[in-house]
Amino acid sequence: MSKERTEISSLGEFGLIDHLTKNIELQNASSVLGVGDDAAVIDHFGKQTVITTDLLLEGVHFDLVYTPLKHLGYKSVIVNLSDVYAMNAIPTQVIMSIGISNRFSVEAIDEFYEGVYAACNKYGVDLVGGDTTSSQKGLVISVTAIGEVTPDTYVKRSTAKKGDLLCVSGDLGAAYVGLLFLEREKKIYMESPGVQPDLEGESYVIGRLLKPEARKDIVEFFAKEEIQPTAMIDISDGLSSEILHICKESALGCVLYEEKIPIAEEMKKAAFKFEIDPTACALSGGEDYELLFTIAQSDYEKLVLNEQISVVGYMTEPDQGAHIITKGGGKHAITAQGWNHLKQNNS
Amino acid sequence: MSKERTEISSLGEFGLIDHLTKNIELQNASSVLGVGDDAAVIDHFGKQTVITTDLLLEGVHFDLVYTPLKHLGYKSVIVNLSDVYAMNAIPTQVIMSIGISNRFSVEAIDEFYEGVYAACNKYGVDLVGGDTTSSQKGLVISVTAIGEVTPDTYVKRSTAKKGDLLCVSGDLGAAYVGLLFLEREKKIYMESPGVQPDLEGESYVIGRLLKPEARKDIVEFFAKEEIQPTAMIDISDGLSSEILHICKESALGCVLYEEKIPIAEEMKKAAFKFEIDPTACALSGGEDYELLFTIAQSDYEKLVLNEQISVVGYMTEPDQGAHIITKGGGKHAITAQGWNHLKQNNS
Numbered sequence: 001m002s003k004e005r006t007e008i009s010s011l012g013e014f015g016l017i018d019h020l021t022k023n024i025e026l027q028n029a030s031s032v033l034g035v036g037d038d039a040a041v042i043d044h045f046g047k048q049t050v051i052t053t054d055l056l057l058e059g060v061h062f063d064l065v066y067t068p069l070k071h072l073g074y075k076s077v078i079v080n081l082s083d084v085y086a087m088n089a090i091p092t093q094v095i096m097s098i099g100i101s102n103r104f105s106v107e108a109i110d111e112f113y114e115g116v117y118a119a120c121n122k123y124g125v126d127l128v129g130g131d132t133t134s135s136q137k138g139l140v141i142s143v144t145a146i147g148e149v150t151p152d153t154y155v156k157r158s159t160a161k162k163g164d165l166l167c168v169s170g171d172l173g174a175a176y177v178g179l180l181f182l183e184r185e186k187k188i189y190m191e192s193p194g195v196q197p198d199l200e201g202e203s204y205v206i207g208r209l210l211k212p213e214a215r216k217d218i219v220e221f222f223a224k225e226e227i228q229p230t231a232m233i234d235i236s237d238g239l240s241s242e243i244l245h246i247c248k249e250s251a252l253g254c255v256l257y258e259e260k261i262p263i264a265e266e267m268k269k270a271a272f273k274f275e276i277d278p279t280a281c282a283l284s285g286g287e288d289y290e291l292l293f294t295i296a297q298s299d300y301e302k303l304v305l306n307e308q309i310s311v312v313g314y315m316t317e318p319d320q321g322a323h324i325i326t327k328g329g330g331k332h333a334i335t336a337q338g339w340n341h342l343k344q345n346n347s
Numbered sequence: 348m349s350k351e352r353t354e355i356s357s358l359g360e361f362g363l364i365d366h367l368t369k370n371i372e373l374q375n376a377s378s379v380l381g382v383g384d385d386a387a388v389i390d391h392f393g394k395q396t397v398i399t400t401d402l403l404l405e406g407v408h409f410d411l412v413y414t415p416l417k418h419l420g421y422k423s424v425i426v427n428l429s430d431v432y433a434m435n436a437i438p439t440q441v442i443m444s445i446g447i448s449n450r451f452s453v454e455a456i457d458e459f460y461e462g463v464y465a466a467c468n469k470y471g472v473d474l475v476g477g478d479t480t481s482s483q484k485g486l487v488i489s490v491t492a493i494g495e496v497t498p499d500t501y502v503k504r505s506t507a508k509k510g511d512l513l514c515v516s517g518d519l520g521a522a523y524v525g526l527l528f529l530e531r532e533k534k535i536y537m538e539s540p541g542v543q544p545d546l547e548g549e550s551y552v553i554g555r556l557l558k559p560e561a562r563k564d565i566v567e568f569f570a571k572e573e574i575q576p577t578a579m580i581d582i583s584d585g586l587s588s589e590i591l592h593i594c595k596e597s598a599l600g601c602v603l604y605e606e607k608i609p610i611a612e613e614m615k616k617a618a619f620k621f622e623i624d625p626t627a628c629a630l631s632g633g634e635d636y637e638l639l640f641t642i643a644q645s646d647y648e649k650l651v652l653n654e655q656i657s658v659v660g661y662m663t664e665p666d667q668g669a670h671i672i673t674k675g676g677g678k679h680a681i682t683a684q685g686w687n688h689l690k691q692n693n694s
Contacts (some may be wrong), residue, residue: 032395036596038433038581039399039494048379049396052386055444055478055489088387097402097489130401142402142444142489144680154388156380234385249383280547306672 176285420462505550
């Protein structure tokens, strides 16, 4: 934690904006005009513009007790870039608005923006605008990400075809288990503030929650291998929920194989400490920011060697519904339960 | 007020989004893909994309005691469109995120969106995305507006030239006086809930506050008359503050004539009821959403007959500073004081 504390009121709104944006150097030719006017100007030079937004509220989407502000700034950008990648597009700009109360110092806001700029630099996007305002109480974050895509190569959720292979990137469920650890330690801390948190060995699952990455590499791989996914969505609410979105919007059913769901060893061990099923975490945990997509069977050879991609099932006729085949051979309907359901079962 | 009350929880997040967006018909060819995927897709076909955002928080930016939700939805869109027009661009899409607590019913949110759609229809823009989330307490609104402009005809704040004429659209200061009335009636209501509000005859100033419009007509007039403003900004913080932005960012001074500042008769009468100076309201009131712009003197003939435009001064060398010449002939430095200062003087 920083030792100095500069009050935001000592800078004023315009002073704070200057302070936060003075070192921006625009990296993209498409960023024609950045921060400092009524609006930003973008030129995608014949490409189509992709745009998405997220609203993140303290107490609903994040808990500052265990979320460092720098990580929060980083993650706020990442979750939006993930939506741009899920369209098969490349993010080029972000716009960041924050509502802050006077309990935050200029140093605290600087930490938050350190994370924002770290994410922008890593993913090659420019911060080109935003709004900074006071809030009465909690921290409010609104991020809009803008990207570009070659005309009509963007990928929707609604265009999967029967027989297409269902694929996911990376591994699933770890962020949820990371949350369980942090919630447990928060509870202990609240009851006995002297106790040091015991998170030894859990850096993988906690890192997946606090500092997620967006799958730029997968979208670049598609371009390199000339793979055009038939449908795509990012995994923010859990694999089940996202699979059901693709099924519903593509008017199809699917078969998902439990044994094919990618799960990290670290996550499996961590889940067992809470006596919960790793598969349930993958299905209903969420906040993975991996990509779920479908490809034509003829593209299978192009991605089979990519260790970051797992084929987990295939699309079927709609009247067959969406099912999971368990490791034991059982067949169950996929339902979207989300975190709340899991929490209820495990609290 | 609606008599029914449907709990938001009865629809769920996805149900609420479906409910709010089911009747959208995209109006613009540039709206390639709207609500319902990871991101929206826009194609401005060779034009540049303009983008701006605003974060509006209950208790900071609006007071639901005297702000009907429909008006709030309308105004939330308008304030962003105004920023797009201030770039000399035409708005084409908006993205709307809201954070709502369970004190709002589905019917209340419907009212809000009625206003959102009314503004979209009036200005010919499409709602193409957003985020809907729960909030712990207050209403949170984040709006992003997207527009298009012929390459390199956008107008910045920083490009005014010495000798350029300083112009404003419409009339100024009324929204601030409208606020004074509503704050007064709120205070009376809080003390004696039985008393009916006395806003007779003040519909002009109150309308300017609660249902502002954006100056689409002025930007269309520029295009028709082939006027390229040399600098432009919209008036959200008061004429003084915006003039100082143009002076600072264009590195110029200016002379402003008090007698040229456009003030509506209704506003003047209303200001006198509060024993405040109408000019002070115009200079420091804000929320007018009029356009402040500079033009080359050679363009004067093109706009002199437009009754919606007033020439209020001219730009000078920077070392002459920014001054106002009062009706009495006095010369004073222009300072940015904003609403808070006015409020302090009049409470």
